[in-house]
Amino acid sequence: MDSIDEQWLDLDKQSQKRDTIVAISNTGKYRRADGTVGILNLRHKLKYYGELELCSRIIAENFLITVRRPDQTYIDHITHYPSEYNVNDVRNLRWCTKAENCNFDEAKENYSIAHSGSKNGMYGRTGEKSPMYGRTREKNPAWKGDDVGPMGAYKRAKKLYKAGKITEEELQPYRNSLSEYRRAKKKQSGEPSSENLMG
Numbered sequence: 222m223d224s225i226d227e228q229w230l231d232l233d234k235q236s237q238k239r240d241t242i243v244a245i246s247n248t249g250k251y252r253r254a255d256g257t258v259g260i261l262n263l264r265h266k267l268k269y270y271g272e273l274e275l276c277s278r279i280i281a282e283n284f285l286i287t288v289r290r291p292d293q294t295y296i297d298h299i300t301h302y303p304s305e306y307n308v309n310d311v312r313n314l315r316w317c318t319k320a321e322n323c324n325f326d327e328a329k330e331n332y333s334i335a336h337s338g339s340k341n342g343m344y345g346r347t348g349e350k351s352p353m354y355g356r357t358r359e360k361n362p363a364w365k366g367d368d369v370g371p372m373g374a375y376k377r378a379k380k381l382y383k384a385g386k387i388t389e390e391e392l393q394p395y396r397n398s399l400s401e402y403r404r405a406k407k408k409q410s411g412e413p414s415s416e417n418l419m420g
Contacts, residue, residue, distance in 0.1 A: 230284075241254045247283075249276075249311075277309050281314050295317050297314070297325060298313055299313050
């Protein structure tokens with residue numbers, strides 16, 4: 222591993238509380254106002270001149286001295302699991318385009334894991350519990366994540382039914398759930414339901 226001299230960047234901090242981060246280094250560390258030093262995590266955000274920025278971007282813009290094209294506006298972590306240095310160490314960062322960021326080897330591997338669930342526990346929801354389960358990128362209709370309401374679950378189930386992946390009996394609970402959801406919404410809004418109109 223190439224060794225580098227540790228350099229510190231003072232942050233523009235108005236608050237001087239003891240736990241306020243006042244500086245970060247090119248090796249992916251932070252220093253608080255009370256003098257304690259720690260390691261920045263992967264998605265750590267910090268206030269930098271009034272703007273909330275990812276620490277990786279602040280480090281790259283101040284310490285990553287490499288030639289880059291104008292379209293390379295993204296920061297990529299070469300690996301999320303470095304063994305010899307911190308994840309936000311300047312040696313683990315590189316400039317890239319949006320397309321390049323999606324096509325690096327580790328990005329492809331993570332994308333594959335998210336869809337197939339081949340490494341349990343990496344994302345907390347893998348395999349059939351993943352919202353992106355399946356090689357066809359079809360979301361699992363039974364997954365009860367925050368982004369799945371009765372309408373979304375029914376649409377997913379209907380697509381799977383049309384594709385012959387689930388039966389009519391397996392589709393019916395999603396249809397019933399959507400009907401109940403619509404009835405409840407009408408009741409909340411004060412609209413008369415179809416049963417009341419018929420009666």
